[in-house]
Amino acid sequence: MESIQAVKGMNDILPGQIEWWQKVERIARQVLEDFGYREIRTPALEKLELFSRGIGESTDIVEKEMYVLEDSKGEKLALRPEATASVVRSFIQHKLHADPLMQKFYAIGPMFRHERPQKGRYRQFHQIDVEAFGIDDPMLDAEVMYMLRIFLERVGLTGVVLHINSLGCPECRKAYRKVLQDYLERYADALCPDCQRRRHTNPLRTFDCKVERCKELLEGAPMLLESICSECAEHFERVKSYLKDLDTPFVINPRMVRGLDYYMRTTFEVITDRLGAQNAVGGGGRYNGLVKDLGGPDLPGIGFAIGMERLILLLQQESEEQRRSPQVFVAALGEAARQRAFLLTQQLRNAGLETEMDYEGRSLKSQMRRADKLSARHVLILGEEELARGEIQLRDMMEKSQRNLPLETAAEVLKGICGGK
Ligand code: AMP
Numbered sequence: 001m002e003s004i005q006a007v008k009g010m011n012d013i014l015p016g017q018i019e020w021w022q023k024v025e026r027i028a029r030q031v032l033e034d035f036g037y038r039e040i041r042t043p044a045l046e047k048l049e050l051f052s053r054g055i056g057e058s059t060d061i062v063e064k065e066m067y068v069l070e071d072s073k074g075e076k077l078a079l080r081p082e083a084t085a086s087v088v089r090s091f092i093q094h095k096l097h098a099d100p101l102m103q104k105f106y107a108i109g110p111m112f113r114h115e116r117p118q119k120g121r122y123r124q125f126h127q128i129d130v131e132a133f134g135i136d137d138p139m140l141d142a143e144v145m146y147m148l149r150i151f152l153e154r155v156g157l158t159g160v161v162l163h164i165n166s167l168g169c170p171e172c173r174k175a176y177r178k179v180l181q182d183y184l185e186r187y188a189d190a191l192c193p194d195c196q197r198r199r200h201t202n203p204l205r206t207f208d209c210k211v212e213r214c215k216e217l218l219e220g221a222p223m224l225l226e227s228i229c230s231e232c233a234e235h236f237e238r239v240k241s242y243l244k245d246l247d248t249p250f251v252i253n254p255r256m257v258r259g260l261d262y263y264m265r266t267t268f269e270v271i272t273d274r275l276g277a278q279n280a281v282g283g284g285g286r287y288n289g290l291v292k293d294l295g296g297p298d299l300p301g302i303g304f305a306i307g308m309e310r311l312i313l314l315l316q317q318e319s320e321e322q323r324r325s326p327q328v329f330v331a332a333l334g335e336a337a338r339q340r341a342f343l344l345t346q347q348l349r350n351a352g353l354e355t356e357m358d359y360e361g362r363s364l365k366s367q368m369r370r371a372d373k374l375s376a377r378h379v380l381i382l383g384e385e386e387l388a389r390g391e392i393q394l395r396d397m398m399e400k401s402q403r404n405l406p407l408e409t410a411a412e413v414l415k416g417i418c419g420g421k
Contacts, residue, residue, distance in 0.1 A: 009123030054085030056261025079112035083129035092296035120278030131303035142242030163253035168228035282306035329376035
């Protein structure tokens with residue numbers, strides 16, 4: 001009999017993989033709880049209306065990506081495509097706003113979107129989701145992004161960039177909508193059918209379009225960030241200044257609009273260049289009108305979600321690379337230098353550093369090529385001249401810097417730099 005396979009785009013997480021998930025979840029809980037967030041779990045299935053009202057009727061998520069079903073009574077339900085709307089619903093339903101200690105939440109669990117599966121994009125995926133209510137001060141915006149950075153650092157993710165933008169308030173958006181519509185009208189015929197429609201229903205969403213021609217046309221579009229009101233601009237200035245105080249690097253990306261309608265003012269994404277098209281590891285922003293729109297009190301909110309699959313893919317890639325590459329590569333030119341380099345290689349290994357050398361007396365150029373292929377972070381170069389002076393050249397391949405070290409203490413110095421066993 002034919003065996004039954006899992007649903008396309010929905011993955012099993014097997015032993016061997018699950019350890020990564022456990023580690024990421026453990027560190028998330030530690031970091032988030034240190035910042036005063038408490039765990040909340042909401043159902044995977046909610047009333048459809050929660051998402052269409054919460055996320056916005058004319059977003060891709062609501063228009064195209066939701067798993068919608070009808071129960072036997074004819075009630076329309078949806079598998080949650082994201083967590084914010086559910087957490088807000090729960091916050092309102094249980095009147096958690098009445099308790100000053102119940103304003104900051106995190107949720108970990110599966111989300112469902114009917115997208116075309118590819119690396120880093122699935123139909124069931126998992127998020128670590130964070131939501132904070134009741135505080136409008138830009139200090140919280142900066143703190144939330146700082147917390148995200150601390151979490152990513154603790155799990156060991158490197159090489160990601162924090163993109164930030166301000167989407168203004170509903171007032172500035174109203175004025176901008178018209179400006180953008182006028183711009184889009186000029187190119188109406190060249191836009192894809194989706195953007196033709198978005199132009200009328202929700203013009204800001206054209207920035208999300210993946211069609212190359214639309215992306216090109218939007219290159220020249222007027223930017224919302226340039227026309228936000230003075231209060232929104234002041235808020236954004238303070239967010240940036242607090243981020244600087246917290247030593248949290250960021251770039252301003254005025255084209256980042258995020259895929260959900262509830263955002264206003266601060267929005268942000270953590271971007272990688274190592275996952276192909278799926279370049280966002282996490283993202284979030286402020287959503288001051290949402291609690292009220294979903295029937296609660298008029299309380300501000302801000303939050304973000306991290307995609308666990310993407311985060312774990314990156315962590316695995318990184319650990320693979322680290323496992324494969326030696327920390328130090330020793331290159332030598334000339335027989336005497338080669339012999340000395342051979343000794344140094346053993347000294348470095350004894351100091352606990354993974355070290356490779358060239359045994360075949362090849363040219364410096366081909367030795368450097370090999371060091372590069374192995375992705376060695378540090379290369380030590382010993383030529384006849386250096387040997388005569390009792391020195392060796394150290395190149396840091398990542399920082400692209402070089403300096404000379406005394407040959408005698410080179411192993412000690414490298415151990416200090418790389419932190420040997
Ligand atoms: P969003 O709020 O849509 O930006 O989603 C937040 C994060 O969830 C993204 O930055 C991704 O890391 C992750 N994510 C969103 N959609 C998917 C998907 N279909 N598959 C895997 N991860 C996803």
